Amino acid sequence: MPTKHLLRIEDLHHSFENEEVLKGISLALDKGETKVIVGPSGTGKSTILNNIIRLVPPTKGKIYLEDTEITSAKNINEIRQQIGFVFQDFGLFNHLTAKGNVMIGLTKVKKMNKKEAEELALFELERVGLENYADSYPSQLSGGQKQRVGIARALAMQPKLILFDEPTSALDPELTGEVLKVMRNLAEEGMTMLVVTHEMGFARSVADELIFMEGGNIVEQGDPEKLFTNPDHKRTKEFLFQLTDLYGEGEN
Amino acid sequence: MLDIFLEFYPLFLRGLGVTVFVTIISCFSGTILGTFLALGKIYGNKFVSAVVRIFISIIRGTPLLVQLFIIYYGLPAYGIRLTPITAAVISFIINSGAYQAEYLRGSIQSISGSQLKAAQSIGMSKWQGIRYIILPQALRRVIPAWTNEFIYMIKYSSLAYVIGARELMTEGKLIASRNYQFFNVYFIVALIYLVVIILFVSLFNRIEKKVTIP
Numbered sequence: 482m483p484t485k486h487l488l489r490i491e492d493l494h495h496s497f498e499n500e501e502v503l504k505g506i507s508l509a510l511d512k513g514e515t516k517v518i519v520g521p522s523g524t525g526k527s528t529i530l531n532n533i534i535r536l537v538p539p540t541k542g543k544i545y546l547e548d549t550e551i552t553s554a555k556n557i558n559e560i561r562q563q564i565g566f567v568f569q570d571f572g573l574f575n576h577l578t579a580k581g582n583v584m585i586g587l588t589k590v591k592k593m594n595k596k597e598a599e600e601l602a603l604f605e606l607e608r609v610g611l612e613n614y615a616d617s618y619p620s621q622l623s624g625g626q627k628q629r630v631g632i633a634r635a636l637a638m639q640p641k642l643i644l645f646d647e648p649t650s651a652l653d654p655e656l657t658g659e660v661l662k663v664m665r666n667l668a669e670e671g672m673t674m675l676v677v678t679h680e681m682g683f684a685r686s687v688a689d690e691l692i693f694m695e696g697g698n699i700v701e702q703g704d705p706e707k708l709f710t711n712p713d714h715k716r717t718k719e720f721l722f723q724l725t726d727l728y729g730e731g732e733n
Numbered sequence: 734m735l736d737i738f739l740e741f742y743p744l745f746l747r748g749l750g751v752t753v754f755v756t757i758i759s760c761f762s763g764t765i766l767g768t769f770l771a772l773g774k775i776y777g778n779k780f781v782s783a784v785v786r787i788f789i790s791i792i793r794g795t796p797l798l799v800q801l802f803i804i805y806y807g808l809p810a811y812g813i814r815l816t817p818i819t820a821a822v823i824s825f826i827i828n829s830g831a832y833q834a835e836y837l838r839g840s841i842q843s844i845s846g847s848q849l850k851a852a853q854s855i856g857m858s859k860w861q862g863i864r865y866i867i868l869p870q871a872l873r874r875v876i877p878a879w880t881n882e883f884i885y886m887i888k889y890s891s892l893a894y895v896i897g898a899r900e901l902m903t904e905g906k907l908i909a910s911r912n913y914q915f916f917n918v919y920f921i922v923a924l925i926y927l928v929v930i931i932l933f934v935s936l937f938n939r940i941e942k943k944v945t946i947p
Contacts, residue, residue: 559856561854562855572847574866575848585855585866620946634855638855
């Protein structure tokens with residue numbers, strides 16, 4: 482089925498055991514767009530991202546990457562190469578340096594030669610401001626630096642889009658800013674991004690569209706300014722106002 | 734005592750050479766076997782992991798000496814005749830492989846599951862993730878247990894004397910039966926084991942330090 486969207490999710494359902502955590506999610510992402518999903522914990526936000534690259538296969542529904550239906554595609558490893566994923570707990574390979582982390586997908590998955598891979602890895606590390614940490618191991622990096630390596634690793638694969646699964650939730654507030662700054666730059670450079678986060682300042686200022694989810698459903702989606710100032714649903718207002726009250730409007 | 738050593742040192746050293754050769758081959762091959770067993774047990778389907786489990790429990794549940802006798806004295810009944818050293822090496826590989834499989838299983842399972850998820854997220858197959866991400870970390874973690882296994886194996890390899898493989902213990906026995914200096918000869922044998930083990934342990938500790946992930 483042809484589509485102009487880069488990513489399209491249709492009626493996605495997911496159940497863990499007997500509990501349905503996603504109850505029919507549909508959304509689409511165009512090239513260069515940044516969409517941010519917010520909502521209470523346990524609403525299934527992260528499950529959507531995991532469903533997309535089938536780290537957790539969806540129970541029901543269809544997901545298209547451009548024209549390819551990827552929920553049942555056999556070549557899932559090739560599809561995963563095209564979709565970057567940034568983990569809440571960073572997911573860095575502990576036995577490899579920052580550079581090694583970025584390179585390994587290039588050499589082992591993309592079969593790039595070592596020299597080219599190294600050049601690209603250094604370029605991506607520079608892009609996230611870590612050119613001086615190329616030879617550091619994950620345990621020698623701060624949380625914010627680790628997450629930026631995670632982003633560089635995703636970027637190096639030159640994906641069509643990147644999924645961010647609560648990228649700053651494991652960071653203390655001081656380190657959150659440096660990661661959000663990198664993400665903001667990526668959005669401005671035209672990277673397509675789907676972000677699950679609790680960072681309301683980021684959601685408000687960077688998202689092209691804000692998606693508010695609760696209880697496995699999308700309650701409301703649209704222009705972030707509208708959702709923050711004049712949402713259609715009472716729950717959206719309660720949730721966003723409550724968080725804005727707690728954390729303020731800015732991201733820093 | 735020194736005079737005995739000086740008189741017979743070519744025999745002692747030849748025996749030591751066989752001991753070290755048998756131990757190194759058995760231990761390293763045991764690591765390869767153990768790795769496949771551990772992977773089969775953890776990542777294999779029901780059938781594979783059941784076969785591995787049964788294999789490991791048989792090997793760990795029977796004496797090494799019995800295994801050695803089955804291979805050396807039992808197999809000829811089925812037309813398989815092995816030299817003492819070959820029989821010893823084969824039974825040591827199988828035995829060590831079963832033990833090392835369990836060390837490795839623990840070590841692999843101590844690596845966070847998110848490492849494999851992260852590997853798959855960049856497009857690696859499960860096997861690539863295991864090969865390039867899980868194993869390099871797990872093998873590092875298993876070095877202390879592996880060193881222990883190696884020490885055991887140097888000493889257990891002396892069991893090969895009962896089937897006549899001419900390792901260090903056999904040579905000692907032959908020398909002692911010639912000069913009747915049982916205390917002195919076996920004391921020298923013990924000393925050689927001790928020195929060799931200390932040297933290997935310090936070598937493996939150095940390797941462990943060198944490959945430690947910061």
